[in-house]
């Protein structure tokens with residue numbers, strides 16, 4: 002027998018389980034206004050404290066405090082709140098539509114609305130996002146993409162621009178700087194870095210914004226993307242949405258327990274920030290800082306957005322099996338909609354009455370869009386595309402084995 006003790010592995014566990022409240026002290030939440038804001042040309046090693054702390058602007062009373070408080074006009078904030086409310090209503094209706102079998106599958110971004118919506122404000126026309134399936138807010142804040150178009154895709158109906166070949170939610174809007182979503186997670190990150198490098202090689206001025214979830218950072222693509230982004234100082238913003246869960250796997254399993262996802266960026270030579278993702282103002286301020294760095298050829302920035310996936314992973318998931326049902330209510334960073342609403346009320350630019358009124362207006366707007374989309378068909382009762390369409394638009398000249406399969410199908 003060896004005189005050494007038996008070796009053992011550490012397997013991270015969440016601090017809460019169904020019936021046992023989560024201890025959120027693991028999050029290490031800084032006070033609003035506490036973190037410093039360095040100049041955009043700061044070197045990566047000077048962001049070390051910012052990758053372990055938490056950049057926050059909105060305090061408990063909804064006031065904007067500290068060096069990261071951005072200068073955003075009230076109409077922009079009002080539109081931001083409206084878009085977050087619209088996104089939540091849209092999501093809720095689409096979950097119901099899935100339960101009614103009108104769509105086959107859906108993924109909501111409940112609780113994470115501020116991230117995509119405030120981030121979009123820091124981007125310019127022509128910039129390209131490489132999103133995952135929880136950034137519908139990038140599209141719902143735009144005037145050049147309609148809710149009907151999104152719903153057509155979700156219902157895989159006759160007006161679906163993807164012709165039913167993409168899983169619902171996997172949108173593609175080149176004109177809106179929204180790269181086709183791929184279900185193969187983490188691919189978005191290397192694609193974003195590659196696109197950003199191409200933009201620089203061409204001498205263009207457009208930057209890229211890549212997206213990944215906490216769980217997906219465990220994929221090799223994440224690390225490859227960081228290496229290329231760092232080495233070539235690619236003009237890209239690397240967004241890691243840490244919503245605490247990857248389906249039923251706690252974020253610690255992907256490596257967020259004794260370090261942070263932002264700190265991984267610093268280790269790779271990339272300026273990195275850890276930011277309150279439920280704080281609309283902090284999301285905008287950090288995104289703007291990172292976008293400016295990219296535009297000024299100062300290289301990539303990794304931003305870890307700390308948030309909470311308040312809903313189920315997808316319509317195929319039941320989170321009550323693996324986490325406490327009231328987790329979101331107890332999450333220390335609160336609800337992004339309530340926080341921006343409180344801020345605007347404090348500024349005298351919103352009221353409870355207006356909130357109720359806007360809620361009703363948006364519910365009617367989303368319902369009308371659904372009615373319009375359903376005119377083109379749903380998964381419940383068609384009309385369905387011919388099976389022949391799955392063979393179209395893939396190869397310029399269809400290979401023989403596919404021609405044979407098509408014949409076999411008789412279409």
Ligand SMILES: Cc1ncc(C[n+]2csc(CCOP(=O)(O)OP(=O)(O)O)c2C)c(N)n1
Nearest residue numbers: 135184185186214215216217244246247248
């Ligand atoms: C490469 C790859 N592995 C596994 C999956 C299956 N899968 C789909 S979503 C998901 C969880 C992802 O969690 P996270 O990255 O934290 O994103 P979130 O869903 O929380 O937004 C997994 C494992 C996949 N789609 N692609």
Ligand SMILES: [Mg+2]
Nearest residue numbers: 214215246247
């Ligand atoms: Mg996650």
